[in-house]
Amino acid sequence: MGSSFLEEIKNKAIKLNKTIVLPESHDERVLKAAEILTREKIVSVITLGNDDRVRSDAKKSDVDLTGVRVIDPSTSDKLSDFTNLYFNLRKHKGVTVEKARETVLRDLFFAAMMVKEGMADGSVAGSSASTADVMRAGIQCVGMPEGISIVSSFFLMIFPEKVYSFADCAVVPDPDVNQLADIAISTADNHRNLTGDEPRVAMLSFSTKGSAQHESVDKVIDAVKNIKDKRPDLEVDG
Structure with missing residues (x-):
């Protein structure tokens, strides 16, 4: 399923004909990616910098x-x-007009503003910028989806017979109960959008159905209850 799944994602992208901005034009890998994406007509590409x-x-x-x-x-x-x-x-955070101009001149922020204003459907960065910088630009410019309290990440693990999503693997090291629930909900929705499969959510801890007592176990138990309250349509256990 691995290669066929990736090919399916690629074909979906071609049909959707979206526009992606790649802000890190100083990176040779980004330029090569732009060439491939354009040549294969996967997306329309915009990159940032002096022409x-x-x-x-x-x-x-x-x-x-x-x-x-x-x-x-x-x-x-x-x-x-x-x-x-x-x-x-950002003026409520004390940002001045001068500081605002200085900020949006930075490639990551200019790209995020392009997404915010509908000039691009997405921004892909991180080849040289840190995860924190990429996330900061997205949060400050694009913002959060309604009902979601935390930005998180997930990895697609592609096996021959099935695709799994694991979260959070890179952004939130110690989420609280509400954040853990929102991470699970976001991941489930993204899994459905990407794979077309109905997600079944497993909330993991070192305890098996209450075999151990610990605050981290209690957090998972409470997060499961939270998810069921927020999204009774999701199949979840843990």
Whole structure:
């Protein structure tokens, strides 16, 4: 199922014809990815940076960026709009207009604002930027889905017969009860969206059905109750 699942994801992307922004144009791997995505018509690609520099770097790396759109945040006609929007989003945190402009000029934040404003359907980053920086831009600019209290991550584990989702594996080291429940709900919904399978959620701990007493076990038990209250449609146990 592994290769067929990935091929299915690729074919879905081709049919949807979405636009993805790749902000880290200084990374040769990103430029090569942009070339492949464009050549195979998987998505429409936008990358950020000075057009001459980006295309010069691509040429040095033998990368063909034909069909890839390059936007320079510093000269974009959206810079003023993005500055004002970010200022209004963050002024309650003491952000000034000057600080807002400085922030949205950063590639990760400019890309996130493009998603916020519908200029792109998604931003893919992290080849050189830290997870924290990528998440910060997304949270501050795009925001959180309604009803979800925490940003989390999940890994797809692809086996020959089935695809599994494991969470949270990278972002939240010690979630509380409500956060743990929201992580499970988000992962279940994303699993359904990506695989088409109806999710069955297993909440893991070192205890088997109450065989041990510990605060971490109690947290899982309470999270299961929380999930059932919030989303009675989900099949969950733990």
